[in-house]
Amino acid sequence: MLALAQAHETRARLMAAHDLPEDAFEIEVIKTTGDRILDRALKEIGGKGLFTREIEDALIAGEIDIAVHSMKDMPTIQPEGLVIDCYLPREDVRDAFVSRDYASISDLPQGAVVGSSSLRRRAQLAARRPDLQLVEFRGNVQTRLKKLEDGVAVATFLAMAGLSRLGMTHVSRGPIQPEEMLPAVAQGCIGVERRSDDARIAALLAPIADHDSGLRVAAERAFLAELDGSCQTPIAGLAVLEGENLWLRGEILRPDGSEVIAGERRGPVADGPAMGADLARELRNRAPADFFDWGDRVRAGASCAARPASDIPSGRPEKAGRFFTCGSVR
Numbered sequence: 094m095l096a097l098a099q100a101h102e103t104r105a106r107l108m109a110a111h112d113l114p115e116d117a118f119e120i121e122v123i124k125t126t127g128d129r130i131l132d133r134a135l136k137e138i139g140g141k142g143l144f145t146r147e148i149e150d151a152l153i154a155g156e157i158d159i160a161v162h163s164m165k166d167m168p169t170i171q172p173e174g175l176v177i178d179c180y181l182p183r184e185d186v187r188d189a190f191v192s193r194d195y196a197s198i199s200d201l202p203q204g205a206v207v208g209s210s211s212l213r214r215r216a217q218l219a220a221r222r223p224d225l226q227l228v229e230f231r232g233n234v235q236t237r238l239k240k241l242e243d244g245v246a247v248a249t250f251l252a253m254a255g256l257s258r259l260g261m262t263h264v265s266r267g268p269i270q271p272e273e274m275l276p277a278v279a280q281g282c283i284g285v286e287r288r289s290d291d292a293r294i295a296a297l298l299a300p301i302a303d304h305d306s307g308l309r310v311a312a313e314r315a316f317l318a319e320l321d322g323s324c325q326t327p328i329a330g331l332a333v334l335e336g337e338n339l340w341l342r343g344e345i346l347r348p349d350g351s352e353v354i355a356g357e358r359r360g361p362v363a364d365g366p367a368m369g370a371d372l373a374r375e376l377r378n379r380a381p382a383d384f385f386d387w388g389d390r391v392r393a394g395a396s397c398a399a400r401p402a403s404d405i406p407s408g409r410p411e412k413a414g415r416f417f418t419c420g421s422v423r
């Protein structure tokens with residue numbers, strides 16, 4: 094599963110950086126509330142960090158020393174005493190188009206049924222192709238592919254990064270360029286969380302931290318934070334490095350895709366967070382008064398449920414929760 098693959102990747106980088114054997118690291122799998130509750134829609138359960146809270150509690154309690162996260166699913170603020178200052182080299186940031194019968198979005202026939210539970214992807218798709226019919230697609234990558242096979246929908250979207258980490262890029266018809274579908278903030282980036290006062294772990298993580306990844310994600314997450322956004326809001330953002338400069342693009346959408354407000358900033362890399370906040374304010378100022386009235390789903394606080402939601406193996410509760418991966422260092 095994806096989160097376990099991410100823990101393994103982190104461990105492999107730590108082993109290589111420190112010339113340590115595999116058994117120097119213990120991977121502890123933490124099952125969270127979000128994993129356990131499989132019979133209710135996540136929006137009904139509510140609560141921020143549904144899938145990260147227990148992992149962070151374990152970190153604070155000292156039961157684990159390192160938590161490995163998809164930054165795309167992380168709230169913009171970490172709990173007191175914890176810090177994320179180690180970002181791995183970023184994977185492919187793009188979304189993947191997945192379909193047996195059609196090669197691209199524009200190939201989809203009029204009225205085709207597309208599966209996605211991502212508010213962002215749904216809104217972006219609806220903006221481009223209002224004729225398409227959208228259905229909810231929950232479950233991990235395998236579950237979603239099975240739904241395609243079963244004809245529940247003719248196409249879906251997945252992050253290239255997730256497919257790549259699972260060694261499954263072959264299921265994709267190819268990446269969708271950011272110009273066509275701007276990715277989620279921090280998509281493709283693994284972040285490693287630790288206790289702020291743990292100097293030993295800070296030193297352990299330092300050699301595997303990717304500076305460029307950190308700069309890009311800092312700008313994107315500042316944009317998200319200023320919009321008070323989360324992974325369950327139709328917001329997209331992507332920063333890329335251009336030499337000494339950062340190019341940040343951002344976008345907010347109405348859930349039905351009827352309106353898209355986009356903008357960009359270019360500036361010195363050190364100004365990334367300021368650029369992110371500034372771009373967010375610009376987009377907010379350009380948005381009509383009712384634009385942020387995103388409805389029940391968002392108000393219920395199902396904020397950072399996207400990663401886990403997509404990873405819950407529906408109908409197989411005994412396998413749930415294995416992906417909340419925390420490496421405990423001995």
Ligand SMILES: NCc1[nH]cc(CCC(=O)O)c1CC(=O)O
Nearest residue numbers: 163251252255280281282399400
């Ligand atoms: N929302 C779930 C989620 N969180 C992170 C990834 C992919 C890996 C990444 O973006 O780093 C995925 C799956 C997907 O969107 O297809």
